[in-house]
Ligand SMILES: Nc1ncnc2c1ncn2[C@@H]1O[C@H](COP(=O)(O)OP(=O)(O)OP(=O)(O)O)[C@@H](O)[C@H]1O
């Protein structure tokens with residue numbers, strides 16, 4: 115299974131601790147938010163347990179005590195006890211049902227809200243974040259962050275509270291017989307907790323190794339299956355099976371090691387402690403006051419001690435479940451430790467409708483960890499002008515587009531639209547000014563219509579169709595099985611590269627924004643389709659400021675202004691004619707392309 119982003123486990127312990135604390139804060143906030151159901155949900159099962167496991171035996175023990183004193187089996191002695199017994203058991207069941215009812219709501223509402231919170235946090239992240247984290251790993255983390263809440267709350271309810279609260283009740287009852295019973299019971303629980311905690315840690319390592327072995331098996335299976343054609347072509351089935359066998363063997367060894375450790379080490383220690391505790395309890399109950407305590411205390415002590423000793427066996431599991439749910443939640447919370455860098459200003463300026471001229475003023479920018487790309491870049495694009503950006507690959511054309519959209523922030527200088535610094539606008543306001551066709555337009559796995567309408571939510575069907583018509587989408591859309599209702603496949607795999615570009619152009623046409631930002635918007639089209647779409651784009655550019663990046667110079671040759679970028683520097687600027695005249699980098703590129711593409715109708719249209 116491909117590479118995976120660093121997890122909370124490989125990060126520094128301090129980061130991990132902060133991430134766990136942050137996850138805990140999110141979970142605690144959910145409990146507080148839903149406290150009307152969370153409090154009964156957490157506590158009623160504990161009270162129910164007290165009823166069935168502690169009060170009911172107490173009634174039976176009292177009855178046994180009464181009978182043992184020689185009182186006959188009369189209705190007066192037995193009936194009240196039986197009624198109490200029935201009442202307590204019924205009451206406990208009612209508490210359980212109400213408790214679980216509330217718990218289900220606590221879990222459900224918490225998970226629902228955490229899904230939304232998680233997605234909101236991710237949507238607030240900047241572009242750089244998504245370049246550093248794989249979508250697959252993010253998806254898994256954000257979903258686990260929400261779903262693990264259920265595990266956490268359930269363990270808290272059934273593992274922690276349903277054990278501790280009844281223990282408190284038992285202590286009060288036992289205390290009335292003899293405080294020593296409580297001291298010994300709690301003492302033994304604490305001692306065994308202390309004894310097995312280091313063992314649980316050691317077992318954790320074995321469990322981690324087991325999980326890693328399982329992941330290695332899964333990774334190899336996925337890898338083999340995905341490359342099945344290659345495996346077949348090279349007749350490598352035997353080799354693949356051998357590798358699989360060895361990984362499975364490793365998994366079996368790792369699994370048994372961790373299971374044995376649980377059974378032979380941890381539970382053996384617990385077993386000895388449990389037997390000792392029970393024996394101590396019985397001895398105290400019998401021995402104290404030479405039998406003064408009587409049958410009731412004897413039976414109650416026996417049953418309570420037995421119940422309390424079950425906690426020792428569950429301790430391991432409770433610890434592991436709490437730890438694993440928090441660890442997974444922390445893997446998401448860790449992503450939130452570093453706040454996003456591209457933020458809305460605290461008091462954003464309202465958009466002034468003051469034209470759409472674009473100015474880059476002394477802009478510095480470099481990708482994190484890389485060389486600076488732009489140093490003191492100055493560019494002024496008058497409102498309503500059409501500007502073509504050309505130049506060698508890696509020159510910074512797409513980066514310039516992303517900076518204008520404020521997908522990343524400049525390191526120095528500023529970018530102005532209509533005289534307003536884009537860093538002082540709300541991001542949504544800024545982006546409402548721009549229709550952007552990215553270099554590699556991705557599609558949503560939604561219908562063709564939805565993909566186009568994404569450009570302007572609320573657009574009517576007629577508007578969507580007009581945009582589709584202008585971008586020549588209709589031509590291929592009508593041939594698709596469901597027309598505009600066809601699902602385009604993940605990332606648009608069912609469309610060709612050129613078709614995806616036409617959809618992206620239609621989206622931009624529909625957007626109807628004062629600034630057009632086209633990054634190689636027609637590069638994947640054949641020259642003929644390009645000429646057609648260019649016509650639509652020229653119409654669209656009318657009265658708007660257009661920034662058009664293109665490798666195919668014929669696409670931009672007729673623009674008002676051309677900017678040649680190389681290594682983040684503007685090396686030439688002017689109209690096509692001026693740049694040909696000055697015989698520099700652009701003229702060389704032009705000669706090269708027109709030499710190679712003389713048959714190109716688009717080129718002929720410009721040159722001829
Ligand atoms: N996300 C990124 N992280 C780090 N460096 C990047 C990133 N994106 C681009 N770069 C680097 O920044 C430089 C400019 O890239 P950019 O994509 O702006 O070039 P371009 O002019 O659009 O090239 P092309 O014509 O190939 O599209 C390149 O050296 C590239 O390697």
Ligand SMILES: [Mg+2]
Nearest residue numbers: 511512513553
């Ligand atoms: Mg580019």
